[in-house]
Amino acid sequence: MIFIANNKYDVIYEDLKKRIKNEEYKYQDKIPSETNLILEYDCSRNTLRRAIKKLGADGYVQSIRGKGVIVLYNASLENTLIKKGSPSFSQMAERNKIKFKTSVLLFDEIKVNKKLASESTFPIGTPVYYIKRLRSIDDENYIVEENYFMQKVVKDLTISIAEDSIYKYLTEVLNEPIATTKRLLTFGLANKQDEKYLDLNGYNAVPIVTNYSFTNDGTMFEYTVSHHRPDKFIFYDQNDANPVSFMLDN
Amino acid sequence: MIFIANNKYDVIYEDLKKRIKNEEYKYQDKIPSETNLILEYDCSRNTLRRAIKKLGADGYVQSIRGKGVIVLYNASLENTLIKKGSPSFSQMAERNKIKFKTSVLLFDEIKVNKKLASESTFPIGTPVYYIKRLRSIDDENYIVEENYFMQKVVKDLTISIAEDSIYKYLTEVLNEPIATTKRLLTFGLANKQDEKYLDLNGYNAVPIVTNYSFTNDGTMFEYTVSHHRPDKFIFYDQNDANPVSFMLDN
């Protein structure tokens, strides 16, 4: 899949990113000043700064007032990260890019009961699809997950759609893009289902990702709990602002 | 600690956030249009949009072109998240806000060898402080961590500083703020040190957070590996853009 940048600031962002990755600007180098880049890209200051800001948010550069913009991207760091885990296996991108083989273990229509309501925040009585699926690649199982989808949003779901891609069905058929996902990562002792389906490889616990997804118009329509294979799980973030992790303290 | 917003857009951001949290604008409501908010806050469109963008990045709202800006923040979802883990225990904020009791298990000055170089990306031969520390609250141990700090940046470190807060020393004494941290989260089988210090509570594996921190001028000066208590570990993010998680596939 080729990424097409439609906006001017995205074009500039992609171009600068390419230069950094090609090490035209290396780790700890300064990139050219705003003034020079404005001339080069023939754009306004706002547009250029927007591109720089995005590079910063993605961990490629760091702006320093009065000095310039410095490259943080470090090819050798990137290599050690890639050694630890192949980016081909991005969970963020999983929905639309990676070809998981998906087996549907259970497919049902239920109404939200009190217990499910308290963990999902769906109102009691909401009609939802309840699905259990197994995700695998090359006959190795990586994820066992339970999905709850609001029937009001994800209309006329079938097993064969659930075996393909519900995300694709949502965006391409129902024309309902996913806007935001809030995500919680915890670790839990493996249950019988985990033992049955996942190669635990000596671990007695698994990473658990809880997802709350929102449609473009702000409705929380999905609640999903995924149990991951523990030995190959990696979570990476290069952000400095938002992600917050903490521990239970009860 | 009281947060003081210096900039106009931060003042607007904080005010709108407060209104959302007070449920003046509730989940799925539209907030007033740009035009109205510009009048209310007596600001330019750019300034207002900057505040809105930040609210979006933090997961509070979602903008929809042609329609408006919709509230995603859901008090009841927030409550279920808080039930799972107290935000008082934020790892992001850990460095400066939370009072961990810190015991120094080991304090040494070493030069980076080949093995350390390959996992940290410090150049071979770099002089670093090598520190092992145990973090606890109320006599319960939560984190065992190994730090490597470049001596060129973190000058004249002592055990008593390491027992207090290296972050505070960096910012307040050396006047060297931390700009960015890249973070990797994995799950590994517990070693003898984990068994000795952490209450594993039946788990045979622990969450491992690997940190690469950069100074304001773009130097990677810290490499840290933290082993966390597994039963109470939580990682939360409400972002849709950057964080990427994936699994090893070798």
Added chain:
DNA sequence: GCCGATTTGTCCGTATGTATC
């Protein structure tokens, strides 16, 4: 189905403030 009003998205130009050297 079209049109006009409303709303957010993109882009431009300019002025002023602040930090660095």
Added chain:
DNA sequence: CGATACATACGGACAAATCGG
């Protein structure tokens, strides 16, 4: 102190999506 660099803020123009009449 002056030159350079990024940060904040203002205002205006046009594009694109949505919605109601």
